[in-house]
Every structure is written in structure tokens, then in C-alpha cells.
Amino acid sequence: MELLAVPDLPEIQPGDDIAALVRERVDLRAEDVVCVASTIVSKAEGRHANLADFPAGPRAKEIAARLGDISGEEKDPRFAQAVLEESTEVIMEAPFLLTETRFGHVGVNAGIDRSNVPGSDLLLLPTRPTESAERIHDELPVESVVVTDTCGRPFRHGQRGVAIGWAGMPASRDWRGEPDRDGRELGVTVQNVVDELAAAANLVAGEGAGGTPVVVVRDFEFGDHDGSDNHFRDVEGDFVRQALRQWEFDG
Amino acid sequence: MELLAVPDLPEIQPGDDIAALVRERVDLRAEDVVCVASTIVSKAEGRHANLADFPAGPRAKEIAARLGDISGEEKDPRFAQAVLEESTEVIMEAPFLLTETRFGHVGVNAGIDRSNVPGSDLLLLPTRPTESAERIHDELPVESVVVTDTCGRPFRHGQRGVAIGWAGMPASRDWRGEPDRDGRELGVTVQNVVDELAAAANLVAGEGAGGTPVVVVRDFEFGDHDGSDNHFRDVEGDFVRQALRQWEFDG
Numbered sequence: 001m002e003l004l005a006v007p008d009l010p011e012i013q014p015g016d017d018i019a020a021l022v023r024e025r026v027d028l029r030a031e032d033v034v035c036v037a038s039t040i041v042s043k044a045e046g047r048h049a050n051l052a053d054f055p056a057g058p059r060a061k062e063i064a065a066r067l068g069d070i071s072g073e074e075k076d077p078r079f080a081q082a083v084l085e086e087s088t089e090v091i092m093e094a095p096f097l098l099t100e101t102r103f104g105h106v107g108v109n110a111g112i113d114r115s116n117v118p119g120s121d122l123l124l125l126p127t128r129p130t131e132s133a134e135r136i137h138d139e140l141p142v143e144s145v146v147v148t149d150t151c152g153r154p155f156r157h158g159q160r161g162v163a164i165g166w167a168g169m170p171a172s173r174d175w176r177g178e179p180d181r182d183g184r185e186l187g188v189t190v191q192n193v194v195d196e197l198a199a200a201a202n203l204v205a206g207e208g209a210g211g212t213p214v215v216v217v218r219d220f221e222f223g224d225h226d227g228s229d230n231h232f233r234d235v236e237g238d239f240v241r242q243a244l245r246q247w248e249f250d251g
Numbered sequence: 252m253e254l255l256a257v258p259d260l261p262e263i264q265p266g267d268d269i270a271a272l273v274r275e276r277v278d279l280r281a282e283d284v285v286c287v288a289s290t291i292v293s294k295a296e297g298r299h300a301n302l303a304d305f306p307a308g309p310r311a312k313e314i315a316a317r318l319g320d321i322s323g324e325e326k327d328p329r330f331a332q333a334v335l336e337e338s339t340e341v342i343m344e345a346p347f348l349l350t351e352t353r354f355g356h357v358g359v360n361a362g363i364d365r366s367n368v369p370g371s372d373l374l375l376l377p378t379r380p381t382e383s384a385e386r387i388h389d390e391l392p393v394e395s396v397v398v399t400d401t402c403g404r405p406f407r408h409g410q411r412g413v414a415i416g417w418a419g420m421p422a423s424r425d426w427r428g429e430p431d432r433d434g435r436e437l438g439v440t441v442q443n444v445v446d447e448l449a450a451a452a453n454l455v456a457g458e459g460a461g462g463t464p465v466v467v468v469r470d471f472e473f474g475d476h477d478g479s480d481n482h483f484r485d486v487e488g489d490f491v492r493q494a495l496r497q498w499e500f501d502g
Contacts, residue, residue, distance in 0.1 A: 001455050003252040095490065106406040150442070154405055154491035155357040157481040158423040158443030160450070162407070172409040191401070192409030193454060199411070200451035203444060203471060204252050220454060230408040239346065239500065240405035240491055247494035 001219045005204045005212035012213075014046035019139030022214055032142040033220055035201035036133075037213035038149045038164055039113060041126045048120035054081040063093050070095050070251065079112070079122075086110035086124060091241055094249040103128050104232035105164050106241070107151045125149065129165025137167035144168030148198035148205075154240065161202030163194035163231070170227025171195075190228065252470045256455045256463035263464075265297035270390030273465055283393040284471055286452035288464035289400045289415055290364060292377045292387075299371035305332040314344050321346050321502065330363070330373075337361035337375055342492055345500040354379050355483035356415050357492070358402045376400070380416025388418035395419030399449035399456075405491065412453030414445035414482070421478025422446075441479065 006025050012018065018036060028034070042048075056064070056077035063084075064077035080097065084090070087099035087110045099110050111125040126132045129147040137145040147165035152158070163171070175189035201215035235241055257276050263269065269291060279285070293299075307315070307328035314335075315328035331348065335341070338350035338361045350361050362376040377383045380398040388396040398416035403409070414422070426440035452466035486492055 001254040155484055155489060156443065156446065157484055158441040160443050160447050190409040192411050195407065195411050196450040196454050199447040200454060203447050203451060233406055233408055238406060243494040243498035246498060
């Protein structure tokens with residue numbers, strides 16, 4: 001398997017055709033997976049915003065005041081307002097704001113980015129990244145497209161790449177029922193391949209000024225497996241989410 | 252960046268020299284990262300065990316009875332005993348057993364594997380996987396070695412590859428202080444590269460009978476960044492762990 005960063009992409013503007021920009025820069029093959037950073041999808045979709053667009057309501061003011069008290073730094077309630085407007089549930093409000101976005105992703109601050117945005121304060125995540133992936137996929141002669149983001153996670157330090165949208169392949173492949181080397185059946189083994197592809201792409205994509213937001217994964221084989229588009233856990237099976245709903249930060 | 256599965260590794264036996272088996276099968280380069288699945292590290296280190304080795308104490312019997320009630324399937328209290336003996340904290344005991352292993356990893360059933368183990372019931376994780384990685388690294392002419400496992404996570408379906416030990420490189424690279432495309436400073440951006448390498452390797456390693464447990468990552472560049480070996484979160488900064496300690500499964 002090989003990963004190729006697409007060179008020399010310009011700064012993406014609203015309305016830009018990402019698929020065309022990629023096609024011009026790399027000879028794609030039918031079985032390639034094209035991983036696209038959500039930042040450029042957001043830019044192409046015009047998901048720039050300004051804090052002034054989000055006059056803060058009572059809930060946002062309450063959250064910002066509490067986060068300000070905890071951090072000792074003033075927090076802009078308009079940012080909290082933007083997060084609330086991008087979210088369908090606040091799972092945890094302190095010591096940071098963890099929410100579910102409208103498309104089911106659980107992340108800090110609804111994935112709103114305050115860096116890398118010329119001429120605006122904020123860059124929101126794509127509205128429905130799987131639909132974004134489908135639109136890009138329609139215009140690329142490749143097997144599949146993954147829209148990636150980076151985020152932190154419980155138990156482990158640091159951020160890693162994750163998939164927030166995908167098209168052309170299932171999110172996961174299913175190894176259940178296959179024999180191991182002893183001929184015994186493998187247990188619970190559902191591999192989330194789109195997240196792993198996003199993580200792999202992030203190793204070559206980089207961040208900041210030198211970043212290359214599109215990475216082609218070549219010679220990845222999904223193989224002859226069942227697949228599933230279960231990607232974001234339902235609340236019923238997400239015990240961490242249930243626990244966080246009940247928990248109160250004490251500090 | 253390229254990923255090469257090492258072909259034709261034999262079934263690993265206690266005492267086998269994994270580094271030698273890899274060197275015989277692939278022309279390694281000085282800058283390569285060699286990712287080794289924890290299953291074969293465990294096998295080489297003789298971490299096989301049998302349920303009979305773990306006579307269940309009162310706590311294990313209590314946990315197994317509760318998990319049996321929840322699942323409607325009888326649970327062997329000796330397995331719960333093995334998990335407890337491999338763990339330094341039980342974070343959640345129902346509806347599944349989530350613990351911290353002695354080396355700081357948080358996972359279900361302390362990562363104990365019940366498949367893929369000829370002639371024994373259980374395969375325990377390596378005792379201290381970073382020391383395992385260092386030993387393998389000492390015998391390989393490469394930049395670094397990562398010992399990998401697969402596990403599930405909150406919020407997102409399916410399992411993905413993670414690093415549980417590493418040698419020759421820091422766990423994370425630090426992008427803080429670097430400018431973005433607008434010259435603004437990037438915010439909190441610590442990238443856990445060893446987890447991303449493990450995820451990438453898992454895409455080509457596979458599971459079960461056809462699995463290739465060693466993957467060489469070629470042309471990965473860590474780059475000129477600060478690094479950190481923070482990998483498993485301290486409890487103080489792990490709010491999910493704090494929440495899970497207080498939460499009680501109700502079902």
C-alpha cells in the first residue's frame with residue numbers, strides 16, 4: 001500500500017472544484033482511495049463564518065462564563081453559540097465543550113477551527129461530510145473518497161486522523177466468522193477501515209503552512225468481506241457517552 | 252510513504268527471535284518503521300496462559316456473575332481473574348470489563364486474546380510492550396519499532412490499530428507554535444504518530460489465518476518537530492476515565 005500526498009494544491013476558495021484540482025495534479029487509478037481533509041472541503045463549501053454571525057444566547061453565555069472561570073482566560077460566548085448551533089447534543093460542557101455534530105460525530109467544539117482561515121474567524125465542519133464525499137466521489141475516477149478530520153480521544157494523548165465522511169466503500173470491514181490460524185472463529189472483529197485510512201493519510205498530510213490536504217492511498221484492498229456503514233455509535237451502545245451525560249466536572 | 256507486509260512469517264513460538272525472522276524476509280532500510288502485532292510479541296515472549304492458571308477469587312466471581320446476568324451467557328470467573336491480575340485499575344466492570352493494564356493502556360479485558368492461540372486458552376499482552384519494542388529495535392537496523400494492538404473506542408464503531416509500545420521515535424509530534432498558511436500560530440496540535448502508524452499498518456496486516464503481523468512503513472518522515480512520549484493519558488486529564496469511575500451500568 002502506498003500513500004501519495006497531492007502536490008501544489010492552491011489555497012481553496014468557496015466554490016472551488018476539489019475533484020478537478022486533484023485530477024489535474026495526480027494520475028488516479030480506479031482502485032485508489034482519495035482522502036480529503038475536511039478543512040478544504042469546508043473552504044470549498046463556503047463554511048467560513050465570523051463570530052459576529054453568532055450573537056450569544058443565555059446558554060452560550062453561561063457556558064462561556066463557566067469555561068472562563070475554569071481556564072482563567074476570558075471565553076467569547078459567541079464561539080460557544082457557534083458550537084451550540086453546530087451541535088445536536090452537548091455531552092459535556094466543562095472543562096471543555098464536547099458535543100455531537102448534526103452528522104453524529106462527537107468532538108470538542110463541534111470541530112470548529114479557529115486557525116487556517118483567511119479573512120474569517122471560524123471554519124465550520126462540512127454540513128454533511130458523507131454527502132461531500134459522495135459529491136467528490138462522483139467527479140473522481142476512483143474507488144472511494146474519505147473526508148478526514150483530526151481529533152483527540154479518551155485514554156490516549158494527542159490527536160489522530162479520523163473519517164467524518166466516506167463514499168464508495170463501507171466504513172468498516174467485518175472479520176467475524178472467519179477462521180484464525182487454528183481454525184477457530186474470530187470473535188468481535190469489526191475493523192473501522194475509513195478511520196484507519198484517515199489516520200494513515202494524516203501521517204503524510206501534515207498540518208499548517210506545509211500541509212498537503214489531499215492524500216491518495218494506492219493498493220489498499222478491502223478484500224472479500226462484509227462491510228458496514230455503522231461509524232458513529234448509537235447512544236444505546238455508547239456507555240462512555242452515557243457516563244459523560246451524568247458526570248459533572250468538579251473544578 | 253509505503254507499507255509492506257512482511258511475507259511468510261511462521262507461526263511464532265516462545266523464544267523465537269522476531270527481529271531475526273523479519274531481517275531474513277525483507278531488505279530493511281535505516282529510516283524504516285517496523286510495526287509488529289502484539290500477538291506475535293506475546294507468543295515470542297511465552298505469554299500463553301490457561302484458564303486453569305487463574306483460580307477465581309471473590310472479586311472475579313462477582314464480576315463474572317454480573318456479566319453473566321447481563322449477557323445471558325455463563326461467564327468463566329477464571330477469565331475475569333486473569334483480567335484482574337493483568338490490570339492495575341478496573342475502570343468499568345459492566346456491561347464489559349474495562350481496565351488499565353500495568354503499562355497504562357486502557358482496554359476491554361486487559362487486551363487478553365482468546366483466539367489465535369494454539370494449545371492454550373489465552374494469550375496475554377506483552378508485560379511491558381515498550382520494553383519489547385526496545386528489544387526488537389536493538390536487533391533491527393531501522394529507525395523505529397512500534398508494537399501494535401487493535402481495540403475499540405468510545406463514540407465510534409469498530410476497532411482500529413493502536414500502538415501499545417514503541418522505540419526509536421517519540422510517540423507524538425508537536426506542531427504547536429508553527430505557523431498556518433496565514434502565518435497564525437497553530438493551536439493545540441499534538442499528533443500521536445505511533446497510533447497513526449499502527450492504524451496504517453493494520454490496513455495491510457489483516458486478521459485471522461491470512462494475517463501478516465509485521466508491516467514495514469517506508470518513507471515516513473517524522474520531520475523537524477518536538478516530540479513527546481506521552482501516550483497514555485494521566486487520570487488527572489482524562490475526564491472520560493473520571494466519569495466512568497463514577498458511572499454505574501443500569502441494565
